[in-house]
Amino acid sequence: MNDKLNFIFLSSEVEGFHFNSNILETNLINIIILIVLLVYVLGSFLKESLDLRQEEIIKSIQESEKRLNEANQRLHEAEAQMGQAQILIKEIQNQIQQTKINIIKSDFLQARQSMEQQFYNALLLISSSEQQALSNLTKQISRLALNEVMALLQTKLGKDEQSFLIDTKLNCLGGKE
Numbered sequence: 001m002n003d004k005l006n007f008i009f010l011s012s013e014v015e016g017f018h019f020n021s022n023i024l025e026t027n028l029i030n031i032i033i034l035i036v037l038l039v040y041v042l043g044s045f046l047k048e049s050l051d052l053r054q055e056e057i058i059k060s061i062q063e064s065e066k067r068l069n070e071a072n073q074r075l076h077e078a079e080a081q082m083g084q085a086q087i088l089i090k091e092i093q094n095q096i097q098q099t100k101i102n103i104i105k106s107d108f109l110q111a112r113q114s115m116e117q118q119f120y121n122a123l124l125l126i127s128s129s130e131q132q133a134l135s136n137l138t139k140q141i142s143r144l145a146l147n148e149v150m151a152l153l154q155t156k157l158g159k160d161e162q163s164f165l166i167d168t169k170l171n172c173l174g175g176k177e
Helices: 028-156 159-173
Strands: 009-012 016-019
Touching (some): 028 159
Antiparallel strands (some): 009 016
């Protein structure tokens, strides 16, 4: 193991560690050539790999930005549609309120007309009943008056006077002369 460490540093028993300046002994040239080849070969490979990775990351970012823009656009469209839907809902609510008011007014007018018709019918019925009652009352009063006059005539007038009165009245009506 000491041989492997001696390629750069030489161990000295007396002084400790010191730098070995013999290039051939330490294989320094081979190590430098190996490092240069690794950097040259692996450098281009790593550069291509990193370039591909960078392109993939840039594409992913661009696609993400594109999707973000599309999502924002859809969000704005959805917000606009929501605003329109809210306006439509308010219009529908106003129409419903107006319809309720119209129905209430219509019901009120129908109820009023119905009550007016019932009142008018009641007035007609009362008027008709009043006229019928008045007609019946006049008929009864006329019958009673006629019966009283007939009774009075039969008691106070004799048969000759009754005949004379009947004949006179018939003549006035256009009967015998």
